Amino acid sequence: MRGCRVLVVGQGAREHAIVWKLHQSRFEPKLFVAPGNPGMEGLATRIPISVDDVSSMVEFALEAQIHLVVVGPEAPLSRGLVDACLEKGIPAFGPQQAAAMLETSKAFAKDVMKKAGVPTARYEVFTEASAAKRYVEECGAPIVIKADGLAAGKGVIVAQTLEEATDAIDEILVNERFGASGHRVVIEDFLDGQEASLMFFVDGDYAIPMLPARDYKRIGDGNTGPNTGGMGSVAPVLRDRPEMVSAVERTIVMPVLQELKNQGVVYRGVLYVGLMVTRDGHPMVIEFNARFGDPETEVVLPLLTTDLLEVMWAIAHGRLKDIELTWSAKHAVCVVLAAPGYPEKPSVGQPIRFAHGPADLVFHAGTTNEDGVLKTSGGRVLTAVGIGTTRHEAQGIAYRIAEKIYFDGKQLRHDIGS
Template sequence: MRVLVIGGGGREHALVWKLAASPRVEKIYCAPGNPGVGALAECVDIDVKDNTALVTFAWEKKIDLTVVGPEAPLANGIVDVFAAHGLKIFGPAQAAARIEGSKAFAKDIMRKYGIPTAGYGVFTDAVAARDYIKEQGAPIVVKADGLAAGKGVVVAMTEAEALAAVDMIMTDAVFGTAGAQVVVEEFMQGEEASLLAFTDGRTVVPMVSAQDHKRVFDGDRGPNTGGMGAYAPAPVLTPAVLERVMKEILQPAVDALRAEGCPYCGCLYAGLMITDAGPKVVEFNARFGDPETQVVLPLLESDLTTVMEACIDGTLDKTAVVWRDEAAVCVVMAAGGYPGEYDKGDVISGLEEAAAAGAVVFHAGTALKDGRVVTNGGRVLGVTAMDRDVLRAIEKAYAAVDRIGFRGAHCRRDIAHRVIDRVKK
């Protein structure tokens, strides 16, 4: 079969890597891809939001399956366009993708159908948002309603921080129209985890649990990022907690969207807070997470193309989804200055040596310059290693990281620290 992957980051590299392992796949294209993807697929220079160009390309190349990586093309209706042309595509339609595209929509669905989440208020007026914050007090969470590349959330520990966040998002419009409306949420105490699931709109099959590391520095300090690393499985999602998440969150969410007339097909991502009162939803995403994909897909034993086609065809209940009894760790190597201003164009060394150390190096923000791989983004690489347990995977991942170099490179040295803490206890 011929496959098209839409996107060009670390998540898409992981998707291409896993799809390329399928004996069913003879050719993969990736739009726009990156140098790492280019070793496995043919990269094509098409904008991820150019629906017309993408569907034309899929027709011309006789694509059998298209896989959407990032959220922007989903919110832009790429799935609807492909489906209208009779092309198979993995991902939710535009109406269902609102579960990520509008935080207010997601919160209202959760309230209507009794899905556990934080208390909240929705505001289109900055004065009303500030008044609500003053009534509720801090700590409190302020979120831009729309898509903001994972950066539209402020966890404010003081009232002043929360009020400043409203000014930044609504008055200064740093996220553009995504901040025209804000959601102000109750602060939840607990441990975060991610659970992705395959779904065909009725059946829901969970993937291996994972835990992301959002803060830029060790010890969960510093500003939030798109994710500095992840590991799977996450011990906080015990079998009992996982059962609750399936019964109280994921299955009800899929059932709710179907009841609302926008059935959800694809990968549904639940960002969770495991509180003393049980699991609650922090956010839903309408696609594979990044960097969670880089640790979850390596643990998938089943053929990814078969699972994705079952989701599209509505036969997921008849499809076995099998996972390896192993662990995976991904360490993100970032450019100097990230998540603030950062340089581009710095030569990257040691990629082959890292692979020889037993890691898979997923390219997130790279480019080719004069035949050499250079930095081209804030999160540059995701170095992933697998082993029979998390502790061994950690050791293998950092051994590979230490073989890679570029000017200003930095990474967290404590990915999966909660597992280490549990072992010590």
């Protein structure tokens, strides 16, 4: 493993956090990232290959004699990048295409949960707007409308009124806002309680939980405004409820892995479980992701004290049972800085100015370097991370870093970690 050549696929803050953590490995890997972003320079060699270009990615991995491919975002997973790597004998960290359907099709995930007896909201699946609207009228509001496929974290509408619900159905099924991802909608009962995100390292038969985190999806303070890909995160949560983590593993993760195996699918990589802990204390699944969450990764990985390369290598080679995860006792809070107009129509191209110090932890997401000038290039631009002995201390550090980053129209929430 020492000196191994690792290719990380992706370009967001999640991948920046992964590269940053792998760079700390005692095994001193040679890191490549495709396509990466300006924040990763100095940590890894950037390769100009799109995350969607599976054939070019595999071709590069073969030519560069890559020992491990680490897939960050969902798009290449859905396109079968891991399958293509394995076919060429290249070890990979991430689920194969059939396993990634837990994220790429909400209807498939719901069907797996139903067969596995996993606690989740009651639901129905529709392809016709008229039938979906009749169902909504029968159920009443609030109610949750989800585009079936990938929608960059924006395909979920929590409708507070019947009018909002019918508008959401029209947007997805009639106006085709999400293209092919919205040819079906999943309509779910609204769940009330405390949200939490719990990620597991998974190796077919074996699962190890990471620290629980909480994601803040809405654009505005107090959970107002439209859903986003995530405006911030805190970890750990549920520290006073360790039995909750074991309950999620026992009643959700292991039954899902077994049901997938019953269907001939072996899941390896990270399984992200988005939870609603109901008022009576029971965890119920809101969603699955087939990869590290973003921005949860930016608060969970800084607290991991086990060598991340060792964990990923073990999963890729079927030896996760030999790994013991250890964690810092500290807290982490991250605040996402978003472009003006995000999430509906982000405006990009604004110059970015920094006044923070070299010790400040900032992960790049939507940034680009144009003629030596760092500019915004995506909806979520940067993630400021604070680490402290208490959540309050971590929160203060994160916001002090965020305040020292400037670009026109900068958006951020002011209540992450409160």
